[in-house]
Every structure is written in structure tokens, then in C-alpha cells.
Amino acid sequence: MEELKEVIQDIPDxxxxxxxxxxxEEVNPATLELLGFKKEELVGKPFNLICRNFPQKEFAEKTLLRNCEAIYxxxxxEEIPVNLSISxxxxxxxxxxxxxxxxRDIGEMxxxxxxxxxxxxxxxxxxxxxxxxxxxLVRSEKLAFAGRMAASVAHEIRNPLNxxxxxxxxxxxxxxxxxxxxKYLLAVNKNIDKLNYLITEFVNCARPPMLKMRPCDIHKVLNNVLTFIRDRCQKQKVKVIKNFTPKLPKxxxxxxxxxxxFLNIVLNALQAMPDRGELKIETRFEGDAVVIKFSDNGVGIPEEDIIRIFDPFFTTREKEGGMGLGLSVVYGIIGSHGGLIDIESKKGKGATFSVSLPIKKVKLGEIVGG
Ligand SMILES: Nc1ncnc2c1ncn2[C@@H]1O[C@H](COP(=O)(O)OP(=O)(O)O)[C@@H](O)[C@H]1O
Ligand SMILES: [Mg+2]
Known part of the structure; x- marks a missing residue:
């Protein structure tokens, strides 16, 4: 019995x-060390002096309880979370x-x-x-590779084409x-134009464009694009909804x-809604970026295609003359502006393209109306 008492003195719990x-009635040295009391300050005192969440009810009929959590x-x-065994x-x-x-002190645990x-x-x-x-990275690597290819192929094709x-x-x-x-010459000419267009677009999408940057009113640019597609919208019975945030910084x-x-994005949206639809364009000010959101309720993009739609030559509209370069161009342009493009779409559920452009060094007096 004496031996057992000694062992209890040495137990770290x-x-x-x-x-x-x-x-x-009795405490071991580990208790005094844990709680910072002297033995005489504890003996004879009620247990709830040193314990909260006292699991009184749970053990009313039991003789042993393990792994209860309580606060000493x-x-x-100071409070110490402990793991309790009660007998x-x-x-x-x-x-x-x-x-x-x-x-056992489980605070550390x-x-x-x-x-x-x-x-x-x-x-x-x-x-x-x-x-x-x-x-x-995969996308920009693909584009960089396409860029090198495009530059040399374009050169080789343009000369004989001329x-x-x-x-x-x-x-x-x-x-x-x-x-x-x-009429034969006309057909040849038409195809020369097509090849020239193809080469120019290919080079454009593959090589980041040289930019002439100046402060611009995004709403003006968007309105410009909308004017350009107005007739087509009417013909396809596409309703355009503008939701422009007023006082967007230049x-x-x-x-x-x-x-x-923007035109490439909007044209894709129109192509996805050949007969009726809604094209929504929203602008928003988000942190240090301007976000332009283009939503359509057209055919949508299947999940497995989303990762590929920016690839040069990826198109699902081959029959309609699609060359799959529109979004590669978009990617190059937005990327070279330090922007991001986010796509949300499901097959049959329309598509939303969110373009986010960083605002750099906006000067006072450059705030424009909506
Ligand atoms: N708004 C949209 N709705 C549905 N599909 C879209 C949309 N925008 C792009 N896509 C898909 O992305 C593909 C690539 O677009 P793009 O690069 O502009 O080439 P293209 O228009 O010549 O096919 C399209 O063929 C189409 O499958
Ligand atoms: Mg397109």
C-alpha cells in the first residue's frame, strides 16, 4: 500500500x-503543480473550487467514467481543459x-x-x-509555343500569299x-482574305499584343461593342440588359x-443564342479591380470543354466557320493587361464570362459616370 502511495506521488497526471x-481529501504533487495551489489551500475545500463543467449527472449511477472533458x-x-477519468x-x-x-492537461493537445x-x-x-x-501555366506555355510557331508559319505563308x-x-x-x-477569281480572293485573317488572328492570339495604354471609360468601350452588334441582336431577338455600376473609375x-x-466574348454569346435569349452585361468595382460580367442564357459549355475553350483552334462551331481563335485572342489581351477571366457554365444552362481588370494608379478627377 505504501508503495502504491509512492507511485501515485510520481504520476504526472x-x-x-x-x-x-x-x-x-487528498491531492498528488502533479495536481499542485498543474493548478498552482499549495496542498493546504485545497484539502477540505469543495471540488468545484477547481473544476468547472463538473460531470455530476453522468456519474450519479456509475462507478467509472472515462474520457470526459472538463475545465480545471x-x-x-486561468482555465485548463482536461481529460478526466472518474472512479x-x-x-x-x-x-x-x-x-x-x-x-490530464489537454490544452497543448x-x-x-x-x-x-x-x-x-x-x-x-x-x-x-x-x-x-x-x-x-499550361495555357500560357501552349500560347508561348503557339507564338513561336505562329511567327514562323505566318512569315512562310504570307509571302507566297502576297x-x-x-x-x-x-x-x-x-x-x-x-x-x-x-467569279472564280472572286472565290480565290475571298479565300486569300480568309487565310490572311487566319494568320493575323493566329499571330495575335499567340503573341501578346503591343499595348497602347491610356485611361479609359470601360462603359464607353462596352457601349461601342453593343452598338456594333445592335442589328444582330434585333435579328436574333436577343435582349440586352445593361447593369453598369455608376462612377466606375477609369x-x-x-x-x-x-x-x-469584349466583342469576341459577346459574339460567342450571340452565337450561343441563335434564336432568342438574354445577354446581360454587368460592371462592378471589386477591391482593386473592375469586373465586367457577360452572361448569356444560350447553349452553355459542357464541363469537359471549359478547360479547352481558350486553346487556339478549339471550336465546336466548325460547320459555321468557327476557327477557334476568338477566345485565344481574348486570353492574350486580358492576360497582357494583367487581368483574369473566370467562366461559369453548364451544358444547356448558358455561360458567364467574368473579366477582371486591375486598376492601376487611378488619378483623382478620372472618375466617370455610369
Ligand atoms: N458564350 C458561349 N456559350 C457557349 N459556348 C461558348 C461560348 N463562348 C465560347 N464558347 C465555346 O468556346 C469555343 C471557342 O470559342 P472561340 O475561341 O471564340 O472560337 P469560335 O467562336 O471560332 O468557335 C466555341 O466554339 C464554343 O464551343
Ligand atoms: Mg468566337
């Missing part, structure tokens, strides 16, 4: 013995004789769990960010105005290129 009235109170008022000694009639509390949870959350966020930048073009012009001059063979952009990017 807090051990407290209570009498039948829940008064402290230090002499200086109750009863007499023959079932009345409580003694209660033994064995407690809780702290570690919190830290681990936070680290896990951080890891998940960085993983997501990494995935996103990987996608970006020769063809000039020869056709000569032939045209030779033929009389009403010569029926003119931002530094290359107006011409930006108009091209």
Missing part, C-alpha cells in the same frame, strides 16, 4: 481524492464513499489539433491555388467587267484591343 461530500481552474483564474467508490447501500479524479486543422486548411487552399496556376494575291489582281485587270470567269487599357476582346 493530476490525481484528486474526494470524500462523500465532494470535498478534497488554476489559482490565478467512484460506493458502500454496500450504493452511497458514494470516495471519488477519484485522474486528469487542443492547441496542436487547432494548429493542425489550420495547417490543413492552408494546405488545401495552396493546393487549389497551385492547381489554378498550373492550369494558367504573290498569289498580286497575280490574281493582274488577272482581274485583264478580264472584262462582265467576264463570267471573274482604368488604363488599350482601348482597341479591349474592344476586340
Amino acid at each position: 493530476s490525481i484528486i481524492l474526494l470524500d462523500a461530500e465532494s470535498k478534497i 481552474l488554476k489559482k490565478n483564474g 467512484v467508490k460506493r458502500d454496500d447501500t450504493g452511497n458514494t464513499k470516495k471519488i477519484i479524479y485522474v486528469a 487542443k492547441h496542436i489539433i487547432e494548429e493542425l486543422t489550420r495547417a490543413k486548411d492552408e494546405l488545401e487552399t495552396s493546393y487549389k491555388e497551385l492547381e489554378e496556376s498550373k492550369d494558367q 504573290v498569289v494575291s498580286m497575280s490574281i489582281q493582274r488577272l482581274q485587270e485583264e478580264l472584262k467587267k462582265d467576264d463570267p470567269r471573274r 482604368i488604363k487599357i488599350d482601348e482597341q484591343h479591349m474592344r476586340q476582346a
Whole structure:
């Protein structure tokens, strides 16, 4: 018995013995160290002096309870979360004789769990960010490669194309105005134009454009694009809804290129709604960026295509003459402005393209109306 007492003295967990009235009868040194009391300050005192969340009810009928959580109170008022095991000694009639509390400080463990949870959350966020930048990298790598290819291919094609073009012009001059063979030359010319367009767009999408940046009113650029497509909207019965935020700051952009990017997005939206639809354009001021959101309720983009729609030559509209360069151009232009494009779409559920452009060095007096 003496040996057991000695062992109890050395146990690092807090051990407290209570009498039948829940008064402290005995404590081991680990308890004194944990709570900062002297032994004589505890002996004879009620247990609730040092314990909150006292699991009284739970052990009313039991003789042993393990793994309860409770709060011990230090002499200086500090709280210590503890893991408790409680054992109750009863007499023959079932009345409580003694209660033994064995407690382990789990504050450190809780702290570690919190830290681990936070680290896990951080890891998940960085993983997501990494995935996103990987996608970006793959896309820009593809574009860089396409850029090098485009530059040399364009050169190789343009020269002979010029020769063809000039020869056709000569032939045209030779033929009389009403010569029926003119239609063949016309067909050749049309295709030369198409090839020239293809090469120019290919080079444009592959190589970031040279930008002429100056402060611009985004709403003016958007209105310009809307004027350009007004007739087509009417013909396709597409309703245009503008939701422009008033007092949007001017931002530094290359107006011409930006108009091209917006036009490409809007044209795609119109192509997705051949018969009736709604094209919504919203502008918003978000932190240090201007966000322009284009939403349509057209055919939408299947999930598996979303990752590919910015790839040069990706098109689902081959039959309609789509060349799959429109969004590559958009990507190049927005990217070279330091902007981002976000797409939300589902097959059959329309598409939303959100372009976010950073506001750089807005000077006072450059605020414009909506
Ligand atoms: N608003 C939209 N709704 C549905 N699909 C779209 C939309 N915008 C783009 N797409 C898809 O992205 C593809 C690539 O677009 P783009 O690069 O402009 O090439 P193109 O218009 O020549 O096909 C389109 O063929 C289409 O499948
Ligand atoms: Mg297009």
C-alpha cells in the first residue's frame, strides 16, 4: 500500500481524492503543480473550487467514467481543459464513499489539433491555388509555343500569299467587267482574305499584343461593342440588359484591343443564342479591380470543354466557320493587361464570362459616370 502511495506521488497526471461530500481529501504533487495551489489551500475545500463543467449527472449511477472533458481552474483564474477519468467508490447501500479524479492537461493537445486543422486548411487552399496556376501555366506555355510557331508559319505563308494575291489582281485587270470567269477569281480572293485573317488572328492570339495604354471609360468601350452588334441582336431577338455600376473609375487599357476582346466574348454569346435569349452585361468595382460580367442564357459549355475553350483552334462551331481563335485572342489581351477571366457554365444552362481588370494608379478627377 505504501508503495502504491509512492507511485501515485510520481504520476504526472493530476490525481484528486474526494470524500462523500465532494470535498478534497487528498491531492498528488502533479495536481499542485498543474493548478498552482499549495496542498493546504485545497484539502477540505469543495471540488468545484477547481473544476468547472463538473460531470455530476453522468456519474450519479456509475462507478467509472472515462474520457470526459472538463475545465480545471488554476489559482490565478486561468482555465485548463482536461481529460478526466472518474472512479467512484460506493458502500454496500450504493452511497458514494470516495471519488477519484485522474486528469490530464489537454490544452497543448487542443492547441496542436487547432494548429493542425489550420495547417490543413492552408494546405488545401495552396493546393487549389497551385492547381489554378498550373492550369494558367499550361495555357500560357501552349500560347508561348503557339507564338513561336505562329511567327514562323505566318512569315512562310504570307509571302507566297502576297504573290498569289498580286497575280490574281493582274488577272482581274485583264478580264472584262462582265467576264463570267471573274467569279472564280472572286472565290480565290475571298479565300486569300480568309487565310490572311487566319494568320493575323493566329499571330495575335499567340503573341501578346503591343499595348497602347491610356485611361479609359470601360462603359464607353462596352457601349461601342453593343452598338456594333445592335442589328444582330434585333435579328436574333436577343435582349440586352445593361447593369453598369455608376462612377466606375477609369482604368488604363488599350482601348482597341479591349474592344476586340469584349466583342469576341459577346459574339460567342450571340452565337450561343441563335434564336432568342438574354445577354446581360454587368460592371462592378471589386477591391482593386473592375469586373465586367457577360452572361448569356444560350447553349452553355459542357464541363469537359471549359478547360479547352481558350486553346487556339478549339471550336465546336466548325460547320459555321468557327476557327477557334476568338477566345485565344481574348486570353492574350486580358492576360497582357494583367487581368483574369473566370467562366461559369453548364451544358444547356448558358455561360458567364467574368473579366477582371486591375486598376492601376487611378488619378483623382478620372472618375466617370455610369
Ligand atoms: N458564350 C458561349 N456559350 C457557349 N459556348 C461558348 C461560348 N463562348 C465560347 N464558347 C465555346 O468556346 C469555343 C471557342 O470559342 P472561340 O475561341 O471564340 O472560337 P469560335 O467562336 O471560332 O468557335 C466555341 O466554339 C464554343 O464551343
Ligand atoms: Mg468566337
